[in-house]
Amino acid sequence: APEVSNLHIYSVGGSFFPLEKYKLFKKMEVGSKVFFYQRDQSNGAISDPAATGGGTWVGSEWDVYCNWRLTSDLSYTARYGMFMPGTAYDGGDKTPQHFFYTGIVLSF
Secondary structure, three states, X not given: OOOOOOEEEEEEEXXXXXXXXXXXXXXXXXXXXXXXXXEOOOOOOOOOOOXXXXXXXXXXXXXXXXXXXXXXXXXXXXXXXXXXXXXXXXXXXXXXXXEEEEEEEEOO
């Protein structure tokens, strides 16, 4: 996710609890979010130095995630995201960038 400078960020998303009728999975949330990034000024810089193209369209990102509270003290999360560069990236490789994160949190 880019830092905010000369940038408009639009997003839409949703989540639900698909297995809430089963006690073990009652607090497992699955969701998705889509982000759209656009420069405010086409000749202005943004926080990514690789975005040297003259276009205003920085790109879009699609994320999916699962948050699961196993107990009151233990939770698990898994997240996957894919960023698709736009016209703000001049030439070069414009293949999508993939990101994956997983973690366990123990609170006490």
